Amino acid sequence: MLQEPKQVNMKLAKMLLLLSLISPIVVSLCDAEALRLHATHADAGRGLSKRELLHRMASRSKARSARLLSGRAVGARVGPGVYTDGVPDTEYLVHMAIGTPPQPVQLVLDTGSDLTWTQCWPCMACFRQALPLFDPSRSLTFAMQPCYLPTCRDLPWSSCGEQSWGDRICVYSYSYADKSITTGHLDSDTFTFASADGAAGGVSVPDLTFGCGIFNSGVFMSNETGIAGFARGALSLPSQLKADNFSYCFTAITGSEPSPVFLGVPANLYSNATHGDRGVVQSTALIRYRSVQLKAYYISLKGITVGTRRLPIPESMFALKEDGTGGAIIDSGTGMTMLPEAVYNLLCDAFVAQTRLSVHKPTSSSVSQLCFSVPPGVKPDVPALVLHFEGASLDLPRENYMFEIEEAGGSVTCLAINPGEDLSVIGNFQQQNLHVLYDLANNMLSFIPAQCNKL
Numbered sequence: 001m002l003q004e005p006k007q008v009n010m011k012l013a014k015m016l017l018l019l020s021l022i023s024p025i026v027v028s029l030c031d032a033e034a035l036r037l038h039a040t041h042a043d044a045g046r047g048l049s050k051r052e053l054l055h056r057m058a059s060r061s062k063a064r065s066a067r068l069l070s071g072r073a074v075g076a077r078v079g080p081g082v083y084t085d086g087v088p089d090t091e092y093l094v095h096m097a098i099g100t101p102p103q104p105v106q107l108v109l110d111t112g113s114d115l116t117w118t119q120c121w122p123c124m125a126c127f128r129q130a131l132p133l134f135d136p137s138r139s140l141t142f143a144m145q146p147c148y149l150p151t152c153r154d155l156p157w158s159s160c161g162e163q164s165w166g167d168r169i170c171v172y173s174y175s176y177a178d179k180s181i182t183t184g185h186l187d188s189d190t191f192t193f194a195s196a197d198g199a200a201g202g203v204s205v206p207d208l209t210f211g212c213g214i215f216n217s218g219v220f221m222s223n224e225t226g227i228a229g230f231a232r233g234a235l236s237l238p239s240q241l242k243a244d245n246f247s248y249c250f251t252a253i254t255g256s257e258p259s260p261v262f263l264g265v266p267a268n269l270y271s272n273a274t275h276g277d278r279g280v281v282q283s284t285a286l287i288r289y290r291s292v293q294l295k296a297y298y299i300s301l302k303g304i305t306v307g308t309r310r311l312p313i314p315e316s317m318f319a320l321k322e323d324g325t326g327g328a329i330i331d332s333g334t335g336m337t338m339l340p341e342a343v344y345n346l347l348c349d350a351f352v353a354q355t356r357l358s359v360h361k362p363t364s365s366s367v368s369q370l371c372f373s374v375p376p377g378v379k380p381d382v383p384a385l386v387l388h389f390e391g392a393s394l395d396l397p398r399e400n401y402m403f404e405i406e407e408a409g410g411s412v413t414c415l416a417i418n419p420g421e422d423l424s425v426i427g428n429f430q431q432q433n434l435h436v437l438y439d440l441a442n443n444m445l446s447f448i449p450a451q452c453n454k455l
């Protein structure tokens with residue numbers, strides 16, 4: 001079932017030979033300014049209409065929210081998810097390469113899990129992927145991890161697999177809240193992070209630990225080859241790279257430009273922005289709750305203002321309860337912000353009261369959001385929307401909460417927010433053209449308005 005033993009001496013000889021020929025820039029993050037990756041939206045380049053985009057985003061958000069809630073119960077990783085109504089349940093794929101020479105992989109950007117893995121050859125059960133399977137035997141820098149290492153023992157499930165030459169390698173199984181699962185061997189290899197402009201070269205980091213998934217089941221249909229873990233555990237990419245911080249900046253979801261993701265964010269990206277209460281940079285604490293099982297980035301949401309009016313929401317509505325329910329998280333894997341139903345209803349009432357447009361009754365069930373009819377040629381005013389966090393106020397640009405859909409004889413404008421359960425989730429529609437910095441060293445989350453395609 002596992003890899004055949006390799007001829008180690010041959011491999012070493014080949015490697016020494018090749019090392020003299022190819023010279024990728026190998027760095028550890030301490031020497032480097034930052035690693036830059038690029039992410040693509042799962043729906044980019046599919047030629048979808050805006051109505052379809054909105055519908056797919058809403059379906060994905062609901063499915064993800066269901067998984068977040070079930071993950072909370074069992075303390076599981078949140079993971080990739082179910083295929084809802086024909087819609088892949090993934091938001092962003094990050095592109096990188098593994099091995100020497102580099103083999104490309106495209107992984108789901110997941111702030112809800114730790115392990116980074118890709119499907120590997122030879123495979124016992126793999127889902128279809130567009131790229132060739134990662135082939136360990138074609139990489140000169142590939143190594144299997146022995147099972148006595150802490151990285152292996154710290155996995156939720158791992159054991160020692162016997163190799164025919166006697167090494168005891170790390171065999172893992174990693175499951176997600178939707179019951180998707182990857183099983184394989186834990187390995188290490190050089191990762192190459194390509195530059196965002198797609199230029200040749202890139203930066204290589206040796207000896208990163210990842211899972212070689214040879215038995216992967218569940219529903220993986222977003223064109224991914226695996227998952228990139230960005231949560232807080234020791235195996236996540238930010239942890240392994242000893243990055244004090246990471247960030248992403250999502251370009252407009254209706255466009256197709258790639259979004260930059262940084263590991264180790266250069267401080268000078270912010271040198272022009274001003275900090276403070278009224279400044280451009282808005283920062284709030286990332287909260288680590290001991291009682292919470294869910295692997296997610298919690299923040300403290302305090303309230304919401306629509307137009308000129310702060311909604312009469314008791315703060316307890318957003319607070320984390322003693323039993324681990326409630327609370328608010330920021331998530332790379334949720335499309336639209338989800339709010340507890342009672343909050344959502346207040347929000348809709350406030351929009352209806354402060355918008356001089358008639359509510360649009362959908363003719364099909366494909367859009368279930370609150371929508372308004374817009375007469376032809378009108379660019380209607382809509383009330384401002386501000387999310388209040390502890391220490392930060394996020395005054396959202398209109399494009400980050402209203403979604404315009406053209407229709408024959410006019411258009412509709414819809415509020416891109418969904419009713420959910422007691423857990424509030426800040427989704428990535430609301431994060432467009434914001435540089436979102438996860439400062440892990442100081443447990444702070446910052447939002448900085450940016451033109452993400454220009455970063």
Ligand SMILES: *[C@@H]1O[C@H](CO)[C@@H](O)[C@H](O)[C@H]1NC(C)=O
Pocket residue numbers: 042044045046106130131223
């Ligand atoms: C799937 O990934 C491949 C390889 O990166 C790419 O060429 C293709 O356009 C992607 N398909 C979709 C629908 O995103």
Ligand SMILES: *[C@@H]1O[C@H](CO)[C@@H](O)[C@H](O)[C@H]1NC(C)=O
Pocket residue numbers: 029242243244245264265266267270439
């Ligand atoms: C991010 O972390 C790196 C070290 O990993 C540090 O040099 C850099 O200043 C940090 N950036 C910000 C914006 O805090």
Ligand SMILES: *[C@@H]1O[C@H](CO)[C@@H](O)[C@H](O)[C@H]1NC(C)=O
Pocket residue numbers: 268269270272
């Ligand atoms: C900061 O401002 C300077 C001068 O206006 C400009 O040249 C530079 O590109 C800006 N840096 C960033 C990261 O926006």
